[in-house]
Amino acid sequence: MSSLKDALFAFILVVLLILVGRFIHQKIRWIQKLYIPESIVAGVVALVLGxxxxxxIANPNSPLANGVFxxxxxxxWSQSPGVFINIVFAALFLGESIPHPRDIWNKAAPQVVFGQSLAWGQYVVGILLTLLILIPVFGIDPTAAALIEIAFEGGHGTAAGMAGTFQELGFPDGADLAVGLATVGIVSGIVTGTVLANWGRRQGYVQGVQQNVAEPEWFEDYTHSETPQIRRARSxxxxxMLIDPLSLNFGFVGLAIAIGWLLLQGLIWIESVTWGVGGFEMMSYVPLFPMALVGGIIVQLLMERLGLHPLIxxxxxxxxxxxxxxIVVVTALATISLTVLxxxxxxxLLLSVAGITWNIFAFLYLAPRVIPSYWFERGLGDLGQSMGVTATxxxxxxxxxxxxxxxxxESFAYKQLFFEPIVGGGLFTAAAPSLIARFGLVSILFLTSGILVAWLIFGFLAFGKQARRARKAEKGIE
Known part of the structure; x- marks a missing residue:
């Protein structure tokens, strides 16, 4: 049983590993070129030293027989991903100005269509692959069909946060496979994205000139410039107020997680007295983090209503x-099971190849047909998110x-409001493994295929004609 002192030194080691990751990142050129985050480097170092x-490889009788930790x-470390991912999702929309849904939709609708198509397509591809190959050939658990979306759209945080769900569903290997796939996703996303960016520039789809991109940290304040009015109101x-602003804002995160926990408990209770009476359970398998995201939105809206939002x-x-x-990335990678992989x-391997192939196909075929203007730039951002994280x-x-x-x-940022609460770590992402376990792959295939087709039909009807005119204009056809 770990003590509080063990937790303290565990996280001290995490930050020391991040410093080591930063040092390695600065010294090894190809890691810089791939824009691999220091947290991933640190996690791999921890895995190697474990x-x-x-x-x-050490002598069984040596002090290093169990690694250095x-x-x-x-x-x-093994418990940390499932805990800290709640903080990540709770903070996702805190401090974001949430405009009227109509205004958001008008700016982001084509990217919402493309992003949703990418996500639901990952389910369809994963289910088909599992039904046709993975179960007959490898005898894998059916819930593996959800791994592509969990790992590629959700990233390391969602993959690690789903460990408890996979454990309860009797597929503990799913957590390690998800974290491994997330690593493949983020690396392949940057590599294929860079290749496609260069190709698009040669083809004339991109008019600008590529600049030397700084490390991903730059994006954090890009769309969050504050007005003088907000700063005066905060002052x-x-x-x-005799409290550190960081402590105050951490309090808002805690409030969002608490609201999310209450919502989840409420849903579990509703299930227990309604459809759960017959033995069907789903909400008990849903982790806390998607509800923490909803809690964050509730806190933000409440603070705006009370005129206290400058405090966030x-x-x-x-x-x-x-x-x-x-912390999620380092500890998830440090405790991943290479034996399971x-x-x-x-x-x-097949899940990795299938996920990458679908994403590239969707970008090259769907993006120019459902995004009327600047399809390459807008689609490339969604491609990066669908293979890694938002920062990618x-x-x-x-x-x-x-x-x-x-x-x-702006469109990319607004899209998240119609995206994150559902897929990419949202409610359906969290519920997908339990839905597959309860209803079977064929039923969920019909569901996800229907949703994918609905988004595609809507996209082609709403934006297809504009997109065709834009493509003709690009080719100089009047």
Missing amino acids: PQVLGA PESIRDV RLMRN IRPLMNNIAGVALD GENFGSF GILLLRMVDPDNRSGAF
Whole structure:
């Protein structure tokens, strides 16, 4: 049983590993070129120094037989992803000005269509692959069908946060496979995104010139410039307040998580007295983090209604979420099971290839047909997010549109309000494995295929004609 002192030293080791990751990042050129975050480097270092690599090659009788980290430290690390991911999602919309849904939709609708199509297509591809190959050939658990969307759209945080769900559903290997796929996703997303950016420039789809892109940290304050009115209001509200602003904003995060927990418990209770009476359970398998996201939106709207929203400082929220996400990534990678990846290597490889192939196909075929203006820039951002994390998407946007000529940054940011609460770590992402376990792959295939087709039909009807005219204009056809 780990103590509070073990937790303290566990997180001290995490930040030391991040410093080591930063040092390695600065010294190794190809890591810089791939824009691999220091947290991933740190997690890999921790994995190598742990029992699965260093411990495996060391003499069984040596002090390094279990790696350099004590079991108590590894025990804290194994629990950390499922805890800290709640902070990441709770802070997602705190401090964001939430405009009227109609205004958001008018700016972001084509990217909402494309992003939703990417996500639901990942389910369709994953289910078909699992039905046709993974179960007959490898005998894998059916819930593996959700891994592509969980890992690629959700990223490391969602993948690690779903560990408890996979454990309860009897597929503990799913968590390790998800984290491994998330690593493949973020690396392949940056590599393929960079290749596509260069190709698009040669083809004339991108008019700007690629600049040297800074590290991903730049994006955090890009769309969050504050007005003098907000700063004056914050100064007035915080007058005579004897509390650090970071502590205050961490309190808002805690409030969002508490509201999310109450919502989840309420849904579990409703299920227990309604459809759950017959034995069907779903909400008990849903992790807390998607409800924490909803809690964050509720807190933000409530603070705006009360006129207290200047107290929520968006850059601080970015920092709080960034620290939590770094902890999630480092500890998830540090405790991943290489044995599980080895035992499921065939399934792991096929899921990786299928996910990458679908994303590239969707970008090249769907994006120019449902995004009327600047389809390449806008679509590339969604491609990056669908293979890694939001920062990857914005990083690729920065490569092809450094001056925000297309307005894609705002559309990309607004899109998240119609995206994150559902997929990419939202409610359906969290519920998908339990839905598959309860209703079976064929039923969920019909559901996800129907949703995918609905988004595509809507996209082609609403934006297809405009997109065709734009493509003709690009080719000089009147």
